[in-house]
Amino acid sequence: MTKISLDQNKCIGCNTCPLMDPETFEMDTTIYKAKIKKQPTEITDAVKSAIEACPVGAITIDEN
Template identity: 40%
Template sequence: MKAYVDKDTCIGCGLCPTICPQVFEMDDDGKAVAADEEISETLIDSAREAEESCPVAAITVE
């Protein structure tokens, strides 16, 4: 399972790295970016919480 951030949709609110800093971080452009690796089983719930909490639905976890 991996996480993706649509940078065209992202508004840079910073909520996702607050919820799941092991998967998400803020990039130099002020937008969120997801780690380019498989999400470990222990982080799937928090990655999904970040996905559900995104105010503009820019995150996909699949």
């Protein structure tokens, strides 16, 4: 199953991923870092755009 991960140690809280795909990502406003709101059932264009737009490469796709 394909799953995505978001490394909060890398995240700089730029708010880009929730803007690109608000169904999948949201900001954790207590620490001002993004987190996964809901695992996507497939890697949609919106998910891909968010991954590509992240300036620090914090979002990755895990294949297993």
